[in-house]
Amino acid sequence: MTLPDSIRSHSEPPPEELVIERLRRTGRIARARWCPSPNFGPRPDGAGISLLVVHNISLPPGQFGGDAIERFFCNCLDASEHPYFETIAGMQVSAHALIRRDGSVIQFVSLLDRAWHAGRSSFRGEQECNDFSIGIELEGTDDIPYTDEQYQSLADVSVCVMAAWPKIRRDRITGHCDIAPGRKTDPGPAFDWNRYQQQLLSLRGDSGEVS
């Protein structure tokens, strides 16, 4: 419920700031459905949150819908369901959040914690990106265009994350392919980085502080 201005105290911050403050404090994305994964740990002491990593995933690959991704991140995938699942069922991985094809968001790990999404990785010489990054999966493949709803949700979540952790500037948003080259290809050529960056610019209404 939104209070009329006449009732709201003048000292009360506007709702947007409350959302950001709550995100910074709890690590929980307000709009996300919470589906906790056991695959996480604490971030190392002193590791700030300063990088956003975009991924893709679909299970089985190229098939959308269903709850296999959720079960995979929660170590509940039944290997006998699909031949591909046999190759991944024992892996213990996660991401902070998943954006489905319809734009809905599922969160698996608090943004304050260290999710297991990037693996061996390096961003501009900084190793072990899981220590200091947030990992967001888009339900998709490298070659199938992502949906309008996914771009919108990703941009919405990104601007909140950037407001909560200002070290994540537009030039510290990257793809898994860029921090694990030769090993990973996601989010792939289907992901329109220009479109995403333009959405960030229009939502934030600033220069993006690219330096």
Ligand SMILES: [Zn+2]
């Ligand atoms: Zn990835």
